[in-house]
Amino acid sequence: MKAKSVNSEDTEVSSLTAELHIVIGALSRRLREEADTGDLTRAQKSVLLRLERDGPTTGSALARAEAMRPQSMGAIIAVLEAAGYVAGAPDPSDGRQTIISLTDHFRTWISAARTARRDWLLRTLQARLTAQEQHQLADAVDLLKRLLDS
CATH class of the missing domain: 1.10.287 (Helix Hairpins)
Structure with a gap:
């Protein structure tokens, strides 16, 4: 050869x-x-961009979309909420769920x-x-x- x-x-x-x-x-x-x-991690930036692109959604839907565990997504959402970048509101169709949206x-x-x-x-x-x-x-x-x- x-x-x-x-x-x-x-x-x-x-x-x-x-x-x-x-x-x-x-x-x-x-x-x-x-x-x-600032000090945003790649995962935090990804969540913010997804919310910007796709609109408000639940934490569990975000976790699925970002291919991560709901617990990990919960930690990311908590940091973003503390920074004032996202806010949660009760889902009007299912009060057990929280809709996450950009502030x-x-x-x-x-x-x-x-x-x-x-x-x-x-x-x-x-x-x-x-x-x-x-x-x-x-x-x-x-x-x-x-x-x-x-």
């Missing part, structure tokens, strides 16, 4: 893959720094964090890239979108 030789195109694509991974990771970290999301305080906080990230990125693009480079970046964004659609 012949060993497959690696050609220069494969090497370039492999290098591009590694570099793209590093750059996207660094950009994500930098954007997170700009938003100051106005959280919605204001997340909006400000997103605005901070967008503002930093806008200022940075304008300060560091020429108009032509901004157009090249727009083309690259289209290519990245195609990667996500695959």
